[in-house]
Amino acid sequence: MKDTFRHQGKRQHLVEILKEKGITDKKVLTAINKIPRHFFMDSSFEDHAYQDKAFPIAADQTISQPYTVAFQSELLEVEKGDEILEIGTGSGYQTAVLCELGAKVYSIERQQELYKKTKLFLSKLGYRPKYLTFGDGYKGLPLYKPFDKAIVTAGAPYVPNPLLAQLKIGGRLVIPVGTDSQVMTLFIRKSAKEFEKKEFGEFRFVPLLEDKN
Numbered sequence: 001m002k003d004t005f006r007h008q009g010k011r012q013h014l015v016e017i018l019k020e021k022g023i024t025d026k027k028v029l030t031a032i033n034k035i036p037r038h039f040f041m042d043s044s045f046e047d048h049a050y051q052d053k054a055f056p057i058a059a060d061q062t063i064s065q066p067y068t069v070a071f072q073s074e075l076l077e078v079e080k081g082d083e084i085l086e087i088g089t090g091s092g093y094q095t096a097v098l099c100e101l102g103a104k105v106y107s108i109e110r111q112q113e114l115y116k117k118t119k120l121f122l123s124k125l126g127y128r129p130k131y132l133t134f135g136d137g138y139k140g141l142p143l144y145k146p147f148d149k150a151i152v153t154a155g156a157p158y159v160p161n162p163l164l165a166q167l168k169i170g171g172r173l174v175i176p177v178g179t180d181s182q183v184m185t186l187f188i189r190k191s192a193k194e195f196e197k198k199e200f201g202e203f204r205f206v207p208l209l210e211d212k213n
Contacts, residue, residue, distance in 0.1 A: 001043075003036040010050035011037070017052050018070050025074040031100035032070055037063075039125065040091040054204075058114050062206055063091040064153060075174045075186050075200070076149045078103050083130070083144070085166065087137035088153035088208065092118040096127045098151075105129040106144050108137045137208060140166045147171060155182040155205035164195060176205045 015033045023029060038049035040063055045055050054062045072094070078084070080102030089095055089109035095118075098105045107129050109115040115134040122129065131144065137152070138160040145166035152163070152175040163173055167189045176182030184200040 001036075001039050003039075007036060007038055007050070014050045014052065014066055018067055021052075021067055023067070023070045023074060025070075027078070027101055028070050028073045028097070031073070031097045032066060034100060035093070035096050037066070037093060040093045040096075040121075057091045058111075058117060061090050061111065061114060063093050064205070068203055068205075069094050069097055071184065071200075072151055072153070072174050073097055073101065075184070076151055076172055078149065082148040085141060085144075085147040085150040085163070086129075086153065087140070087151070087163070089115065089118050089132060090153055092122045092127070094151070094153050095122060095129055095132075096125065099127045099129065103149075106131040106141050106147070108133055108135050108141065110134070110136060138162065142166060150174070152176065152208060153205070154208035155179070156208045159185070159187070164189070176203050178202075179207075 011033050015029050038046045041049050041055055052065055052067050054065045057063050078101040082103045084098055084103045084105050086105055086107040089107040095105055095107050112134055119132050140162040146168040147166055148168055148171055150163050150173045155176050157179050169189050171189045173187040175185050177185045181202050181204050184203050186198045188196040190196055
C-alpha cells in the first residue's frame with residue numbers, strides 16, 4: 001500500500017473540513033493529517049477514505065467518521081505520556097491517532113477476527129499500543145488501572161461502572177451513551193465518588209456488545 005501525494009492532498013482537505021466543523025486542537029488535526037486512513041479500509045473503499053464518513057470494516061463494524069474521531073480525541077485532551085484505556089480497537093484508526101498524540105494506549109476489542117487483524121496491522125504501520133487484548137470492554141482493564149483517560153468507540157446503552165472506577169482523580173472518560181443514537185458524554189473524575197458530567201450532542205455508533213465471541 002502506498003501513501004501518495006494525492007492521498008496526502010486529500011488528507012489536507014479533510015483537515016480543512018474538520019476545522020470548518022469546529023475542531024481546533026492542533027495536535028489532533030496534525031495526527032489526522034499524518035495518518036494514512038486509506039490503509040485502515042478495504043481497498044475498494046480507498047477513494048472514500050478521506051470523506052468525512054464512517055465506512056464498513058470486518059465483523060460488521062465500522063471505521064468511525066473522521067470528525068467523530070477528532071471530536072472524541074479533542075474531548076480527551078490528550079497529553080504526551082497519558083495512559084489511555086480504549087474500548088473498541090476496531091480498525092485501529094482511533095488507536096493510531098492516540099499513539100500519534102503520544103499516549104500509551106491500552107485497547108480492548110471484543111471481535112476475535114478484528115482483534116487479530118488489527119494487532120498485526122498496527123505493528124506493521126509502526127504503531128505500538130502499550131497493550132492490545134481481546135475481551136469484554138464493559139469490564140475495562142482492572143490490572144492496569146488507574147488510567148489518565150478512557151475512550152469508548154461504540155455506543156454504550158449505559159455507562160459501565162468499571163470504566164469510571166478505573167480513572168485517576170482528574171481523569172476523563174469520553175463515551176457515546178444511548179441505544180438508537182448516542183449522546184457524546186464526558187465524565188471528569190473529581191474525587192473518589194464524584195464525577196462531573198457534560199453532554200455534547202448526538203452521534204451514531206455501532207453498539208458496544210457485552211459478550212465475547
